[in-house]
Amino acid sequence: MAVNDALSHREQKKEETRRALARASAELLLSEGSDGMTVAAVAERAGVSTRTFHNYFPRREDALLFFIEETIDELRQQVEDAPEDEHPLDIMQRLVTDRVDDDGTVSDDPGTLLNLRSIADHLSYITGPGDKERVMHIADGLLDALHQRARGTMSRQASALMMVSCLTAGAIAVESRAAEKGSDCMVMFPSWASTDQSPAEVLDEGFSLLRTGFGR
Structure with a gap:
């Protein structure tokens, strides 16, 4: 795989993760309220770690x-x-x-x-x-x-x-x-x-x- 193709694929995966975390946050807010929309719950719903969440969003x-x-x-x-x-x-x-x-x-x-x-x-x-x-x-x-x-x-x-x-x-x-x-x-x-x-x-x-x- 060419370097540019590898970078493009990596950026695409990062964008997919960002969108998955954002959508999980919105879904949990609507279904569980603010108290249920913890970073841990959002990360679990998106299938990533809490550390990964903070790599994309501060809050x-x-x-x-x-x-x-x-x-x-x-x-x-x-x-x-x-x-x-x-x-x-x-x-x-x-x-x-x-x-x-x-x-x-x-x-x-x-x-x-x-x-x-x-x-x-x-x-x-x-x-x-x-x-x-x-x-x-x-x-x-x-x-x-x-x-x-x-x-x-x-x-x-x-x-x-x-x-x-x-x-x-x-x-x-x-x-x-x-x-x-x-x-x-x-x-x-x-x-x-x-x-x-x-x-x-x-x-x-x-x-x-x-x-x-x-x-x-």
């Missing part, structure tokens, strides 16, 4: 930040690669509802938008000022892609409002089921999400209201 929070940034970049690419005639709101509906189960359970996949929001919310509470600033701007790339997709029909601020509203619509659709199971909720008052409708019906209604401007 657990750095692994979570890396995971969110990498995943948001992948979502940004999905927006850019969407069909030319697909409206930003339709793209967001597709991304928000991706892998939300019929019973309203958010997928265990930490890379869904709703789970990313939960991870970012957690980081905003536990990190220092520097990291908080990083979290605040973590979705800027996705926002820019949505704004560009609007092709001048929305300001950047309006695009941000649309993005946040779509995330809230998705959260409300799953909150009543989460509250029933005793899970953490992403909206301020979970009782607001109480309904006899299915999560799919709540999602459809929410995005319909976003399209019509709440009847105005």
Whole structure:
């Protein structure tokens, strides 16, 4: 094997390990909470030693930040690669509802938008000022892609409002089921999400209201 090929393979393996550790951190945060997301548990889940973890990330929070940034970049690419005639709101509906189960359970996949929001919310509470600033701007790339997709029909601020509203619509659709199971909720008052409708019906209604401007 040529030297360059060996270096390339080594770098690829290192990147795979970095991604595995970051994903394991996100998965454990969602399933076990912050207390269960120890460095030892993350390393075990990724199949490496704790020493290896620290070769890649100084802290657990750095692994979570890396995971969110990498995943948001992948979502940004999905927006850019969407069909030319697909409206930003339709793209967001597709991304928000991706892998939300019929019973309203958010997928265990930490890379869904709703789970990313939960991870970012957690980081905003536990990190220092520097990291908080990083979290605040973590979705800027996705926002820019949505704004560009609007092709001048929305300001950047309006695009941000649309993005946040779509995330809230998705959260409300799953909150009543989460509250029933005793899970953490992403909206301020979970009782607001109480309904006899299915999560799919709540999602459809929410995005319909976003399209019509709440009847105005």
